[in-house]
Amino acid sequence: MTTGDFDLHHAGDEPHLIREIMRTHQAVLNVFSRRVGMPAARLALMRLLGTCRSEAVGVMWIARQLGIDAAAVTRQVQAMEREGLVERCKDARDGRRSHVKLTDDGLRAFLQVHERAHAFERALGADVSAEDMAAAARVLVRLRAALEALP
Template identity: 35%
Template sequence: MEPAQAVETIQREMTVFARRARASAGRLHPELSLVSYTLLGHLEGSGTCRVTDLAAHYALDKSTVSRQVAALQRAGLIERRQDPEDHRVQVLHLTDAGRRILAQVTESRRAAFRERLARWSGEDLERFAEYLVRYNAAATEPS
C-alpha cells in the first residue's frame, strides 16, 4: 500500500472508530456521553481543575465545557468548590456518585476492548498501543 493510500485508510478507519465510540458511550451509561466520560476521567486523574483548564486541555470553547460541567453537576457527578488558595476561583471535584459511575463505565469499556482484542497477539497489542501513543503525542506537538 502506498503512503497516501495508507493515510486515507487510517483517516477513514479513525472516523469509524470515533463514530462507534460516540455511539457505544450511550449504551454503556445512558446519561453519560463520551464527552462527559472524558471530563470525569480527566477530573479523576487531576484531582481538581477549573473549567478553563478543561477547555484549554481539550481545545474546546469555555462555554461548551461549561454546559457539560453544568449537566454533570445537575446529575450529582461533580461539584464546584472554592479554591482554597484563591477564593475567587471555583474548582471542580468528582463526587462519590461520579466516581462510582466513572468506575462502572470504565470497566464496561475495558471489557469491550478486551473482547474486541482477545484474538490479537501480545506483540500486535504492544505495537498497536505504541502507535496510538505515538499518534496522540504527535497531535499535541506544535506544528
C-alpha cells in the same frame, strides 16, 4: 476523471489511513456510548476529575487537559452538577472562577463506568490480538504526535 485540480481517482493501493481512522473513531464513539452507558467525552471528564480525587480543579485547567474549549467543559459540568456527580466551589482569590470536583456519588459512578470501559476494551480483544491492539495504540500515539507537531 478530474475536477479542477483534484484527481478523484486513486491507484487503489493507497492505505486511506485518515479515512479509516475517522470511520473507526465514529464507530468507537457510537458503540462505546451504548456499551459503557456514557459518552466518551463525559467519561474523559470524569476520569480527569477522578484522578484528582478530592482536589477541586478549575474549568480552564480541565479544558487544557482535555484539549477542548472552556465553554464545552462548563456545559458538561453544569449537566453533571444537576445530576449530583460534581460540585463546584468558588475560587477564594477570584469569585468569578469556580473549581470542580467529583461528589461521592460521582466517584462511585465513575468507578462503575470506568470498569465498563475496561470491559469494552477487553471485549475488543476477542477479535483483535493484544499484539495488534498494542501496535495500533503505538501507531496512533505517533500519528497524534506528528499531527500536533504540524505548523
